[in-house]
Amino acid sequence: MARVPYVNREDLDAEGQQIYDRIRQDRGAPEVGFQFRALLNSPKAAGHLTSLGAQLRFQSSLPENLKELAIILTSREWNSAIEWSGHSVAAAKAGVSKTSIENIRTRRAPQGLTPQETVIARYVHQMLRDKVVSDEVFNAVQVMLGDQGVVDLTLTVAYYTAVALAQIALKPEMQPGRVSTL
Amino acid sequence: MARVPYMKREDLAPEDQQHFDGIAGSRGRVGNNFAALLNSPEATGRLAAFGEYVRFHSEIPEPLKELAILCAAREANNPYVWTAHERLAREKGVADPVINAIRDRSAPAGLRGDDARVVRYAKELLTTHQVSDETFGAVQRLLGNQRTVELTLLTLYYSTLAHALQALKVDLPAGTTSTL
Numbered sequence: 001m002a003r004v005p006y007v008n009r010e011d012l013d014a015e016g017q018q019i020y021d022r023i024r025q026d027r028g029a030p031e032v033g034f035q036f037r038a039l040l041n042s043p044k045a046a047g048h049l050t051s052l053g054a055q056l057r058f059q060s061s062l063p064e065n066l067k068e069l070a071i072i073l074t075s076r077e078w079n080s081a082i083e084w085s086g087h088s089v090a091a092a093k094a095g096v097s098k099t100s101i102e103n104i105r106t107r108r109a110p111q112g113l114t115p116q117e118t119v120i121a122r123y124v125h126q127m128l129r130d131k132v133v134s135d136e137v138f139n140a141v142q143v144m145l146g147d148q149g150v151v152d153l154t155l156t157v158a159y160y161t162a163v164a165l166a167q168i169a170l171k172p173e174m175q176p177g178r179v180s181t182l
Numbered sequence: 183m184a185r186v187p188y189m190k191r192e193d194l195a196p197e198d199q200q201h202f203d204g205i206a207g208s209r210g211r212v213g214n215n216f217a218a219l220l221n222s223p224e225a226t227g228r229l230a231a232f233g234e235y236v237r238f239h240s241e242i243p244e245p246l247k248e249l250a251i252l253c254a255a256r257e258a259n260n261p262y263v264w265t266a267h268e269r270l271a272r273e274k275g276v277a278d279p280v281i282n283a284i285r286d287r288s289a290p291a292g293l294r295g296d297d298a299r300v301v302r303y304a305k306e307l308l309t310t311h312q313v314s315d316e317t318f319g320a321v322q323r324l325l326g327n328q329r330t331v332e333l334t335l336l337t338l339y340y341s342t343l344a345h346a347l348q349a350l351k352v353d354l355p356a357g358t359t360s361t362l
Contacts, residue, residue, distance in 0.1 A: 003318050003322070004322075004327045004330065004331060005327065038331070039331055039335070041327040041328050041330075041331045042240075042328045042329075042331040042332045042335070044235050044239070045232070045235055045236055045240070045331060045332050045335045046331070046335075048228070048231050048232035048235050048236075049232055049335060051228045051231070051232070052225065052228040052229050052232050055224055055225045055228050056225055059224065059225075061222065078311065079311075123349075127345060127348075127349050128345075131258055131259045131260075131345070131348055132259075132348070133348075133349045138185055138349070142185070142186075147186045147187065147221040148221050148222045150185075150186060150221075150350075151186060151218075151219055151221040151222040151225070151226075151346075151350070152222045152225060154345075154346045154349045154350060155219070155222065155225050155226075155229065155342075155346060157345075158341075158342035158343075158345045158346050159342060161338075161341070161342065161345065162335075162338035162339070162341065162342045165307055165308070165311065165338055165341070166334055166335065166338055168307065168311055168312065168313060169303075169307055169313050169318065169334045170331070170334065
């Protein structure tokens with residue numbers, strides 16, 4: 001069990017139910033995942049967080065493959081089975097090769113990645129591990145993605161870090177019937 | 183200089199200026215932090231709305247909020263967030279030895295009561311990335327489920343912001359010196 005109750009739609013007031021429905025609709029999901037139902041103990045905070053997430057995930061200026069690559073690199077870094085299991089599939093659909101995904105999963109990356117993917121991996125690793133991104137890596141990303149792109153990449157890595165760490169704190173389970181591929 | 187341009191209101195497309203205005207309204211002005219992030223206007227608008235809620239509308243006691251924020255700034259090594267919130271923490275009654283213990287990473291050693299509970303939680307979350315049952319339980323008994331989620335998201339909001347400002351090398355406000 002998670003450390004806080006999973007909130008049901010009927011537990012919420014009208015405004016909370018709107019938030020609940022929007023989380024599901026934004027993600028085109030049949031149901032609201034446990035990780036969000038745990039956060040819905042604070043409906044408004046969950047609503048704002050997931051609104052940011054929907055923007056970064058569905059309206060990003062980043063190419064789909066590089067966005068999903070950044071998400072799985074971040075999920076690997078924080079050992080989030082929930083995010084990894086969903087987004088490794090999305091990454092494959094977006095054109096990230098099985099070889100690249102496996103190299104990320106086994107922590108060999110940036111080894112085995114394409115040159116573009118390598119730039120992203122170095123950015124993510126420096127941001128999360130070193131807390132300092134070198135001029136060389138920053139410039140490489142900025143040349144590749146532009147100013148909006150580098151900000152979107154930064155916020156995507158930071159957002160998925162927040163989501164993964166929230167899971168470490170609250171310990172939501174994977175949805176029934178889903179198996180971790182991390 | 184930051185690694186991306188600071189956006190002024192007039193640099194934004196008309197439909198994006200609402201995000202600039204929203205930030206100016208809730209924070210009193212648009213600092214270098216959001217001016218840099220506004221290179222991605224819609225995402226930044228939503229980030230700022232998230233921050234506004236957890237920072238200004240959550241009913242967690244104000245000094246405890248500031249402790250969590252300082253832990254996030256310390257962990258990300260970010261002078262921008264630290265310097266702004268060291269001052270705010272002091273204004274809200276956080277004692278200097280507590281601030282110093284977070285800065286020199288010795289906290290929660292030397293802290294007491296609710297301060298120790300909140301700092302232990304933030305540090306386990308951000309530093310070891312493992313929150314013990316004991317640490318979580320202590321916060322949950324103190325704040326209840328809603329505010330425990332809010333403390334978690336407040337801490338993670340500032341971790342998000344601090345990591346982003348660090349990557350973008352956002353400058354401290356003019357005339358300000360880092361106290362980190």
